Structures are given as C-alpha cells and as structure tokens.
Amino acid sequence: MTEHLDVLIVGAGLSGIGAAHHLQSALPDRTYAILEARDTIGGTWDLFRYPGVRSDSDMHTLGYRFRPWTQARAIADGPAILDYIRATAAEAGIDRHIRFGHRTVRAEWSSAQARWTVEAVHRGETVRLTARFLHLCTGYYRYDAGYTPSLPGIERFGGTVVHPQHWPQDLDYDGKNVVVIGSGATAVTVVPALAGRAAHVTMVQRSPTYTMTLPAEDPIATRLRRVLGVRRAYPIVRWKNITIATLLYQLSRRRPHLVRALLRRAAVRQLPPGYPVDTHFRPRYQPWDQRLCFVPDGDLFAAIRQGQASVQTGRIAEFTETGLRLESGAELEADIVVTATGLRLLALGGITLAVDGRPVALPETMAYKGMMLSGVPNLAFTVGYTNASWTLKADLVSEYVVRLLRYLDRHDLDWCVPANDDPTVTERPLLDFQAGYVLRSIDDFPRAGSRSPWRLGMSYAHDLLKLRHGAIDDGALRFSRRSVAREADPRPA
Numbered sequence: 085m086t087e088h089l090d091v092l093i094v095g096a097g098l099s100g101i102g103a104a105h106h107l108q109s110a111l112p113d114r115t116y117a118i119l120e121a122r123d124t125i126g127g128t129w130d131l132f133r134y135p136g137v138r139s140d141s142d143m144h145t146l147g148y149r150f151r152p153w154t155q156a157r158a159i160a161d162g163p164a165i166l167d168y169i170r171a172t173a174a175e176a177g178i179d180r181h182i183r184f185g186h187r188t189v190r191a192e193w194s195s196a197q198a199r200w201t202v203e204a205v206h207r208g209e210t211v212r213l214t215a216r217f218l219h220l221c222t223g224y225y226r227y228d229a230g231y232t233p234s235l236p237g238i239e240r241f242g243g244t245v246v247h248p249q250h251w252p253q254d255l256d257y258d259g260k261n262v263v264v265i266g267s268g269a270t271a272v273t274v275v276p277a278l279a280g281r282a283a284h285v286t287m288v289q290r291s292p293t294y295t296m297t298l299p300a301e302d303p304i305a306t307r308l309r310r311v312l313g314v315r316r317a318y319p320i321v322r323w324k325n326i327t328i329a330t331l332l333y334q335l336s337r338r339r340p341h342l343v344r345a346l347l348r349r350a351a352v353r354q355l356p357p358g359y360p361v362d363t364h365f366r367p368r369y370q371p372w373d374q375r376l377c378f379v380p381d382g383d384l385f386a387a388i389r390q391g392q393a394s395v396q397t398g399r400i401a402e403f404t405e406t407g408l409r410l411e412s413g414a415e416l417e418a419d420i421v422v423t424a425t426g427l428r429l430l431a432l433g434g435i436t437l438a439v440d441g442r443p444v445a446l447p448e449t450m451a452y453k454g455m456m457l458s459g460v461p462n463l464a465f466t467v468g469y470t471n472a473s474w475t476l477k478a479d480l481v482s483e484y485v486v487r488l489l490r491y492l493d494r495h496d497l498d499w500c501v502p503a504n505d506d507p508t509v510t511e512r513p514l515l516d517f518q519a520g521y522v523l524r525s526i527d528d529f530p531r532a533g534s535r536s537p538w539r540l541g542m543s544y545a546h547d548l549l550k551l552r553h554g555a556i557d558d559g560a561l562r563f564s565r566r567s568v569a570r571e572a573d574p575r576p577a
C-alpha cells in the first residue's frame with residue numbers, strides 16, 4: 085500500500101530542516117517526511133568543502149528565528165553552520181523523519197483524490213508516496229556540477245583544475261602557485277584562505293565586484309548576549325542586523341553614487357599606497373545590482389597587503405602548459421587553477437510536476453508571494469532572498485505553510501491554489517538580479533508578476549506583514565473541496 089503523509093518536504097538542507105521544525109512545533113499531530121537525495125543533512129553546508137568556506141551574511145539572520153545562534157563569530161565557517169543545522173534536526177527529532185538517498189523526480193496532483201503522488205528514486209528503485217501538501221526545499225542550484233565557462237586551451241594546462249563545488253579534500257596547495265578564476269563570494273573567500281600556505285594566490289577576474297569589510301565577530305551581539313542572555317539577545321541582534329542590511333540595500337538603490345564612494349574609500353584605506361583600486365575594485369554596475377561580497381575582518385585586503393595574494397582584472401586569452409595568459413599580455417604561472425565561476429541554477433530540484441494529468445511548464449506559471457505557483461494546488465517552495473539572509477524568507481514561508489494548513493482545516497477545505505486572472509499583472513523575472521548565473525538560467529524558472537501578491541518581495545518587513553499577518557483569503561488564492569472539484573477548476577485560464 086502507498087504510504088500517505090499530511091506533508092512531504094523535499095530537501096534536508098537549512099530550509100527543509102527549518103520547515104520541518106515549524107511544522108512539527110505548530111501542528112504536532114500532522115504526519116510528515118523529508119525526502120533527501122543525498123545521504124546526509126545540510127545541503128549547501130555539507131556539499132561545499134573548499135578551504136575557508138563560510139557564510140557571507142551574518143548568522144543572526146542566516147540562523148533560524150526559533151534557534152539562537154550562540155557563537156561569537158557572526159560570519160561563521162561552513163562546519164559551524166553544518167553543526168547548527170544537524171543539532172537543530174537531532175534535538176527536535178527531525179532526523180527520524182528523513183528518508184536519505186531519495187531523489188524526488190516527479191509529483192502529480194490529483195484533484196479527485198486531493199493529494200500529491202510523489203515519485204522518488206531510491207537505490208535505483210522508484211518509491212511512491214502520497215501527501216496532501218508538498219513543500220519543496222530543494223535550494224536553487226545543481227548539486228552534480230558547478231558552472232565552468234569555456235576556458236580557451238584548458239586541456240593544454242598540465243596542473244590541477246578544481247571547482248570549489250567538488251574540492252578534493254587531499255589537495256595539497258602548500259608552496260604552490262594558485263590562480264583563482266572568479267570575483268564572487270567564493271573567490272573572495274578562497275583567496276585569503278589559501279594565502280599564506282600557497283606560494284602565491286592570484287585572483288583573476290573579468291570585472292570587479294563590490295566588496296565590504298565587516299567584523300567577523302559582532303561586538304554588540306557579544307555584549308548583549310553577556311548582559312541579557314542568549315534567548316533575549318537573539319531577536320534584538322537579529323532585528324539590528326535586518327535593519328542595517330535593509331538600510332544599506334535601500335541606500336544603495338537610492339543613492340548608488342554615495343555607496344560607491346563609501347565602498348571605494350574603505351577599499352583604498354585597506355590597500356597598499358598607490359594600489360590601482362579602480363582597476364580591481366570598482367565594478368561597472370551599481371551596488372546591489374549583484375550581491376555584495378562581504379570580507380570578514382578585511383582578510384582579502386590583508387592578504388593583498390602582505391603580498392600573499394594579488395588581483396588581475398582582464399580576460400583570459402589562453403591557458404598554457406604551465407599557467408595562463410591574459411589578453412593584456414600578463415602571464416601567470418600556476419600549479420593549481422580554481423574555477424570559482426559559479427553555480428548552475430536548477431528550479432525546484434528538477435522535479436517534474438503535473439496537475440490532473442497535465443504537465444506543469446514552470447515558465448508558464450507565476451509565483452504567488454514568491455512561494456507558491458499559479459495553477460498548482462497545495463504546493464509551496466522555499467527560495468530565499470538575494471539581498472538578505474536566505475533563512476529570513478525560509479522561516480516566513482514555513483510559517484505561512486502552517487497558517488495555510490490550519491486555514492484549510494478550520495474551513496473544512498481540501499486544497500488551495502493561486503490563480504492570477506488580473507490582466508493588468510505583467511510578467512517579471514523571478515530573480516530580479518543581474519548576476520551571470522541568474523541570467524543564464526532564469527528562463528527555466530517560474531515568472532513573478534508586476535503587482536502584489538505576484539511581485540517578488542525583496543523586503544523582509546513587507547513579507548513579514550504579508551506572510552505572518554496578512555489575510556489568507558486574499559482573492560488570488562482559491563479554495564476547494566473534493567466534492568466541488570468538478571465545478572471549480574483550480575487551473576488559471
């Protein structure tokens with residue numbers, strides 16, 4: 085017999101464990117399981133193992149609302165974040181609900197049965213489960229391969245080429261010349277982490293990224309914890325950081341020239357006298373058109389000052405047997421090349437969806453509140469913010485799912501489905517972000533709309549009001565019972 089659950093969560097990363105925690109705390113009588121493709125908890129924070137791997141937002145907001153971050157370091161390293169996720173799962177008994185090694189491949193909704201039939205591949209066999217509600221916490225990128233652009237002549241290169249997504253744990257970089265290709269958060273993390281032990285690390289970037297130095301340890305948080313205790317200090321520090329991040333983002337959008345000037349001045353102060361700061365640290369775009377890279381305690385700048393690392397800005401002409409040559413003519417010797425060139429985005433874990441026998445084409449759906457899909461009943465997905473910590477949105481989505489399940493029960497309803505029948509709502513990209521990795525794949529993703537509740541909110545305060553306190557029955561969400569399924573077709577026109 086097929087196993088039936090009230091809620092099926094897909095993914096046991098930061099979001100999936102958080103979703104399970106919210107669900108079982110608020111609705112302890114509901115049955116649920118988590119299907120996880122890998123054999124372990126943690127998602128991103130287990131997969132990425134490159135030296136220095138760390139958060140690039142503060143852990144008081146990347147941590148869950150319900151579980152204080154207690155460590156001194158607010159910009160935390162990967163293993164500490166992984167421990168935090170694992171401890172959350174273990175202490176709440178969530179780990180007992182996880183089915184490891186279950187790659188979810190397909191989910192079909194039946195209105196007649198008011199349930200999803202979900203197919204997962206486990207050790208080569210197809211496993212089927214049914215569930216009333218499906219919550220996809222599958223992250224946003226492919227796990228099997230990172231993105232590598234075409235690198236001319238790379239096959240000629242005699243050294244080692246490494247992608248940070250698959251870092252070999254036995255890679256020996258002591259005394260080696262390392263070239264890191266990229267300018268995003270990963271490159272900015274890995275360069276200072278290798279510097280000191282490597283002979284020299286060169287960061288090769290096509291164009292610069294905005295960087296901002298932050299203290300790795302938040303002195304206000306440390307003081308508040310000492311005075312108020314962990315539980316009382318946590319929400320205060322969280323709100324402090326949300327406010328600062330929001331103000332910085334708003335200032336960047338409204339007064340980009342001011343923020344550009346401030347960031348430049350901070351970089352100049354941390355770089356050696358006469359350093360060509362405009363060549364290597366002055367991007368062509370405005371602050372927050374792409375994610376800002378945070379530099380904890382200025383470690384990147386320190387490595388440059390100490391001569392352990394350097395930056396080259398320009399296009400790669402070709403690889404040679406012993407390194408690479410830039411179009412500028414500069415030659416770089418390399419034993420190891422690290423391709424910190426990004427992720428390959430993947431929508432909803434690559435799961436094929438169907439509703440009453442009709443396949444769902446994701447680009448034809450519109451995201452409702454950035455967390456449900458038009459025409460797709462009883463399904464939520466978690467995709468966090470690009471301008472703030474992921475978990476701020478993930479917590480709100482999980483809280484909203486709980487509210488929705490309660491609403492359905494209270495009104496004796498079987499399902500809800502977002503439907504957009506307002507012709508004045510125009511389409512927008514789901515991730516309105518100019519980074520290359522977003523632009524490469526955004527066409528495979530659901531769309532967002534020009535107006536609430538279809539507009540993708542990037543404001544935590546706005547989402548907090550809408551998702552935690554807003555009316556569930558807002559006109560765009562339709563509700564139904566099995567008995568009236570034939571009369572009310574949930575799919576949008």
Ligand SMILES: Cc1cc2nc3c(=O)[nH]c(=O)nc-3n(C[C@H](O)[C@H](O)[C@H](O)COP(=O)(O)OP(=O)(O)OC[C@H]3O[C@@H](n4cnc5c(N)ncnc54)[C@H](O)[C@@H]3O)c2cc1C
Nearest residue numbers: 095097098099121127128139140141188222223433473474
């Ligand atoms: C190196 C790196 C650093 C980052 N740093 C930050 C940061 O500092 N701040 C921030 O806000 N964000 C950061 N992010 C974004 C980050 O991904 C999120 O913060 C967060 O970890 C995402 O959690 P998640 O659980 O939603 O997704 P993931 O961590 O990607 O976990 C998804 C889980 O779902 C599983 N899964 C996927 N598809 C399927 C399927 N079909 N069937 C079964 N299981 C499936 C995966 O195996 C995985 O375990 C970072 C991302 C990367 C790559």
